[in-house]
Amino acid sequence: MILAEGQKVRLRNIGVRDLKAATAHKYTLSITEPLTDPARAREVYDQTGFWTKDAGACAIEGVAEADGGRLIGTLQFYRAGPGIHGLEIGYILHDEDDRGKGYASEALRLFSDLLFAENPWCHRLQLIIETWNDASARLAENCRYASEGTLRKAGYSAPDAPSDCFVYSRVRD
Structure with a gap:
């Protein structure tokens, strides 16, 4: 099912045919847990279709x-945390050759608008971006997300040595 469509990308539900590609990347699917095993991803898909409230x-x-119609990447959302009236978003483009072409920025804008439209209780969307990821920080700013500060030692790319992260948010206007 198509969720949203722009000039460069369309957002649609993940299907069974996408599971192998979608689980090949470390941070691709993480709606209930990091899903890098296709068999476990299939279990979660069968239970939820990768979409809950x-x-x-x-x-x-x-x-x-x-x-x-090729799968370029994925977006995910999850509750931001207790006491926060919002959602956190993650995204990835699978192939480095697809980066810098406007796919991610259009996808993030479409997804942000979709989440606000479908969740009237949601007043805030947030992105947690490791401080080394300049491209992702520029993407956030280009998509009307405001920088809010730094979360120290919150990054997940190296569990034994967590990195600092920037917090970006977009609030309901």
Whole structure:
């Protein structure tokens, strides 16, 4: 099912055909837990379809004829935390060759608008971006997310040596 469509990408529900590609990346699916095992991803898919009121994931698919409906990446959301009236978003483009072409920015804008539209209780969307990830920080700012500060030692790329992260948010206007 198509959730949203722009000029470069469409957001749609993840299907069984996407599971192998969607679990090949360390941070691709993490709606109930990090899902890097296709068999476990299939179990979660069968139980939830990767979409609940508290967490979900969708496919980023190219709309250009050259992209042929190919899975470019994924987006996910989950509750930001107790006492926060909002959701946290994560995203990834699978192939480095697809980065810098506007796919992620259009996908994040579409997804943000979709989450606000479908969740009237949600007053805040947030992104947690490791401080070394300049491209992701620029993406956040280009998508009307405001920098709020730094979370010290919150990054997850190295569990034994967590890195600092920037917090970005977009609030309901």
